[in-house]
Amino acid sequence: MNELAKQATSSETDGTTSWYEASARRRVDLLFDAGSFTEFLGPEVREVSPHLKVFDLPEQFDDGIVVGRARLAGSDVYVAAQEGRFMGGAFGEVHGAKLVGLLRAVRDKRTTPLLILFDTGGVRLQEANAGELAIAEIMRAVVEARTAGARVVGLIGGRAGCYGGGGLIAACCSALAISEQGRLAVSGPEVIETNRGVEEFDSRDRALVWRTMGGKHRRLLGGTDAFCGDTVQDFRATALELLRPASTFGISVLRAEQTRLEDRLARFGECSDAVDIWTAMGVPDAVAIPAMSSDQYISLAERLGETCRDAR
Template structure:
């Protein structure tokens, strides 16, 4: 019998960890019974969550030890408050002590929790600094993005600070969300109600074609698991030469696509043969397109 495919985007933060790790190996740090909830939300008359919307702990993946954090998008949009951020920072810093095969971050977040704005902003800096410290120690940090909230704001910066990123088509990755861009720049610049446009400019396929993420998988926990396993114990170089090469790549990209108004324009410019068909392709067909382009550019 074919095993049941479990949807990644419909699973809770805990369900994603359970499905991703080897069965029964997860051990949570600061779990719900510790009641490390937000000290700020009650003052604003808002309900708290026992885990402040993030689950952190350790377990095994393909038999190898990993640290893993998972944001709960259903609680305040996966937003990062003071406690939420401290749990992620602590998880990453533990990576310096135990040197796991990877630190895995299952991101599903709109960014800083605005009700805890200053504490949340500081937390973002702390998380990012911790990512780089872990990477400097040679432990790969892997981000997975496939939840309803995508990965926005400060968390998008954290994601792009990681060694590897796996997305599904449902996942979106961008600094500013559609509504923010529309509010700041006007509807002529960006129509946040145009969902197809949102996916063509921020969605997983667009990010994969631009080379900002390393793998696109179907919306199943098993597919995410296989992608993450492939990167265990595989850190990317993090030195001055790597950073300068990345800056040069981004500068060239900005110049090349400066006149593009839509993801479609970018894909056409990249040499995708039938760009208008990209949104309709399933993960396998899409990855075949990416592979043929990489073959051509080699």
């Protein structure tokens, strides 16, 4: 075995594999206890989208989402992992139904949490109505699961980011973790540019995209509860932290969230760029944030303490 092959094999077994570069199945394989994952409705069942064939588009036998049950540090968890390499991880009828069914199992079980490995650009345009309905059903199912006492945690760091309906679903979760490579927003860069023009948002300006929608900014704004490195081991450690029991979900949590959002708008509503927001937060050298290492940034984020964990 040559040296490069040895390094690749080592990274796959010690958890240093890049989350951003990994497929959905590789993330599941490495995130959870070895050999503990049991898949529901796997590729062998061939539950494919009924719509893609109409548009002469390729199908995938798991319809771009892996769902099942596993163990994390010895504890049972449910898991849903989106495949961003298949149609950008977009939600369609079957893709959405698999996640809704899993969330209902989480609701009924109550004591077993769910990890959603987001990697999605939103709804499939080819399945517009079915996809939009799926988003609504998933959001309702997340709220029902949380109301029943279950914990629903989202992990964001894939190639497709977490956009559109995925961003809405993420906002309903009990807690969120994001890496520097992750992006989180309701409208993606291309959507904003198409509807408002390049003067409003240049989707080709990668620095602008990550500065506005990337993990560092979302963590500082309190849009996520944790920031972690890009390795599978980083996400595993952060997931274990976020899966710890929290306060009961109810109207008081929603009121706290509303208050937090109102305060955010009052403080930063006039800012035109993320750097302006970071400066308003009191960051001494705001322009340096994108170049910070993960350790440097995490230290900064903890000092600022913008995240309000009770507001979830």
